[in-house]
Amino acid sequence: MKRLVMIFLLCFAAIGCYRVPDKIEPQVNFSVQDKYLKSLPPPFPPLSPSEREEAWGKEYLIAQKFAENLDLYRAITTFKRSEFLLPPGHQHRLEEIQYQILLSYYLGKRYEDVTQEFVHSALYTATKTFPAYHDLLVILYESYLEIGDTEKSEYVLRVIEHHYPETAKKLRLSTVLIEGNLDELRMAERCDPSKTYIHELLSTYDAKKKSVSKAQTLNAIIPGAGYLYVGQKQSALTAFLLNGLFIWAAVHFYTHGHLAAGIITTSFEAGWYFGGIYGAGESAKYFNERLYEKLAYPELSKNRLFPVLMLKFGF
Known part of the structure; x- marks a missing residue:
């Protein structure tokens, strides 16, 4: 009998030493389809006839076609050529091109590149007057979250909360669902039974x-x-x-x-x-x-x- 008790004690000691945490770490990923992107309106005004004739404008139009078909590598390189060819004094078009580059990196899940490009772009000082400001903030929030920079992701979320409170609520719930934070999910269920x-x-x-x-x-x-x-x-x-x-x-x-x-x-x-x-x-x-x-x-x-x-x- 004593020997049997000892065996059970050893078993439970072994379990304690080799315990695996209950917390789950799911990988819930989503890849956007080109059909969905094409259904969304463009955020910027189309190029004028004179802009279309310029070298940067031609590159810009080609890059957009690549991007719409999710040929993101060629879209990024062509957008960058357009940025390089853009003459000085076209601040709005510069911001537009740089945003398209960020969006391409984001859709390609290259989150580190998103954050690096943003810091060195004219978008760093963008305000709500920028036509795609809402989307820029969403892109930055997820990108900082994906690279593990929680301090910056929380800062961006506070900015979103200030300008777009409904989007901020959805993003908070989205993060909890994607990360599989069961305790936070139970709290969300109690706070809003309608969901x-x-x-x-x-x-x-x-x-x-x-x-x-x-x-x-x-x-x-x-x-x-x-x-x-x-x-x-x-x-x-x-x-x-x-x-x-x-x-x-x-x-x-x-x-x-x-x-x-x-x-x-x-x-x-x-x-x-x-x-x-x-x-x-x-x-x-x-x-x-x-x-x-x-x-x-x-x-x-x-x-x-x-x-x-x-x-x-x-x-």
């Missing part, structure tokens, strides 16, 4: 998610059981057979007086055993993340909560 999709998402997630601690406990008691719990049958069988083989080998060596071989085999088994506990927890976490992504993506799309779907203008 029934949050309740449905959380209810379905809670009903179908796997317990990380349960997966680890099961795998500590019977190697492979934790993997079976999360639906990974092949991994469960592999873990069970490997652990069983090493345990049998270790017992065989000890009972036949081969102490050194028994110690070596036991060390290998310890690695497989403790690694299996950690792996089962990671598998449960992975299962929950994929489950959350599957539930969150449709709601983010349907309710236009991806930041890119909050843009008012295209190219």
